[in-house]
Amino acid sequence: MSKYINLDQSLAQRFIRYAAIDTQSDPGSTxxxxxxxxxxxxxxxxxxxxxxxxxxxxxxxxxxVYGTIPSNTNKKIPVIFxxxxxxxSPDCSGxxxxxxxxxxxxxxxxxxxxxxxxxxxxxxxTDLKHQIGHDIITASGxxxxxxxxxxxxxxxxxxxxxxxxxxxxxxxxxxxxFTPDEEIGRGVDQLDVEKxxxxxxxxxxxxxxxxxxDETFSADGATLIINGVSTHPGFAxxxxxSAIKILAEIIAALPKDTLTPETTHQKEGFIHPVSISxxxxxxxxxxxxxxxxxxxxxAHGQLxxxxxxxxxxxxxxxxxxxxxxxxxxxxxxxxxxxxxxxxFGIEAIERAGxxxxxQSIRGGTDGSRLSFMGLPCPNIFxxxxxxxxxxxxxxVQDMEKAVQTIINIACIWEEKS
Numbered sequence: 509m510s511k512y513i514n515l516d517q518s519l520a521q522r523f524i525r526y527a528a529i530d531t532q533s534d535p536g537s538t539x540x541x542x543x544x545x546x547x548x549x550x551x552x553x554x555x556x557x558x559x560x561x562x563x564x565x566x567x568x569x570x571x572x573v574y575g576t577i578p579s580n581t582n583k584k585i586p587v588i589f590x591x592x593x594x595x596x597s598p599d600c601s602g603x604x605x606x607x608x609x610x611x612x613x614x615x616x617x618x619x620x621x622x623x624x625x626x627x628x629x630x631x632x633x634t635d636l637k638h639q640i641g642h643d644i645i646t647a648s649g650x651x652x653x654x655x656x657x658x659x660x661x662x663x664x665x666x667x668x669x670x671x672x673x674x675x676x677x678x679x680x681x682x683x684x685x686f687t688p689d690e691e692i693g694r695g696v697d698q699l700d701v702e703k704x705x706x707x708x709x710x711x712x713x714x715x716x717x718x719x720x721x722d723e724t725f726s727a728d729g730a731t732l733i734i735n736g737v738s739t740h741p742g743f744a745x746x747x748x749x750s751a752i753k754i755l756a757e758i759i760a761a762l763p764k765d766t767l768t769p770e771t772t773h774q775k776e777g778f779i780h781p782v783s784i785s786x787x788x789x790x791x792x793x794x795x796x797x798x799x800x801x802x803x804x805x806x807a808h809g810q811l812x813x814x815x816x817x818x819x820x821x822x823x824x825x826x827x828x829x830x831x832x833x834x835x836x837x838x839x840x841x842x843x844x845x846x847x848x849x850x851x852f853g854i855e856a857i858e859r860a861g862x863x864x865x866x867q868s869i870r871g872g873t874d875g876s877r878l879s880f881m882g883l884p885c886p887n888i889f890x891x892x893x894x895x896x897x898x899x900x901x902x903x904v905q906d907m908e909k910a911v912q913t914i915i916n917i918a919c920i921w922e923e924k925s
Contacts, residue, residue, distance in 0.1 A: 541688035585680025592660030593690030620649030656895035856916035
């Protein structure tokens with residue numbers, strides 16, 4: 509099996525090219541993709557795929573990029589796909605990203621030139637202690653970098669180019685998928701599963717070198733509307749029931765030392781208010797509810813409902829509505845039925861000379877929903893760190909290991925079929 513070697517620094521330059529394109533998604537938009545600028549990257553990716561030999565590469569009207577690397581073996585092999593998302597987070601600006609390569613990192617603070625107050629310190633970014641001698645890429649201090657998930661895109665593109673250039677490396681049919689709007693929870697809303705035409709897949713959207721994630725949160729979203737009683741504040745005694753104050757009381761009554769993002773880690777879930785708005789007459793709050801089992805998720809939703817009812821009992825003339833909807837479910841429920849998918853991922857990481865670390869995600873990926881759409885799909889490391897922030901960074905050497913892992917996965921499926 510040929511080993512990928514990034515001799516001409518094509519991987520870093522490929523990533524920098526993609527990172528410079530603003531692809532920030534917009535949760536307030538109702539279109540797909542939510543921002544047309546995501547198609548700017550999609551168009552470039554299609555052009556590059558066709559140039560490297562992926563003749564059927566295309567972007568559909570919704571901004572999804574599809575492509576196929578044909579099988580070069582006589583074996584009957586399941587069709588696998590590799591997926592990353594093109595959009596960047598709405599949490600931090602993606603306009604005017606200026607990637608910087610910090611060559612041969614030796615542990616010193618990385619001060620970003622366009623805002624010297626943005627400093628990457630090893631004491632705060634503990635994974636940097638494993639990066640001595642590596643080439644670290646950051647943004648310039650005023651934007652996020654976009655390694656989440658353009659590192660994954662660059663790695664898939666680099667692996668695709670390698671496989672096309674090295675026909676001696678045997679593999680089955682490989683599908684390429686780049687999605688829009690993952691950061692706002694819509695990454696596979698308009699996916700054409702038939703066009704993709706795959707059996708199993710891997711998202712390349714993980715963090716630390718060597719990580720493979722087969723478990724995510726299960727997730728619900730909740731909308732709470734309080735209908736209060738409004739009257740002139742000068743004549744309000746015994747009459748007014750302020751929706752604003754009722755909503756504030758409900759939020760204050762929720763647990764503070766547990767079941768919040770700031771007090772939980774590992775396998776602990778939470779109820780998290782993410783936005784509030786309103787007036788005396790009506791106020792509204794949106795919550796995200798997370799845990800690793802459906803049973804705990806249901807219990808958290810019930811706790812929220814009970815809290816609302818307890819507070820509302822003090823306000824006889826006010827009313828409420830609470831709508832809890834499913835968002836995604838823990839992909840482990842599906843992946844445990846196909847253990848070879850994760851096993852092959854672990855072996856691929858270890859063949860790249862890296863210790864594999866099976867982990868859980870305190871969040872979700874496109875793979876969560878893909879798994880429940882009939883496309884079981886664990887998540888492989890891309891090397892991205894401190895995502896959604898101006899301190900986001902990635903190691904070129906970690907990205908190289910991700911490329912090799914992708915190639916290894918393709919080879920292992922061929923070998924073991």
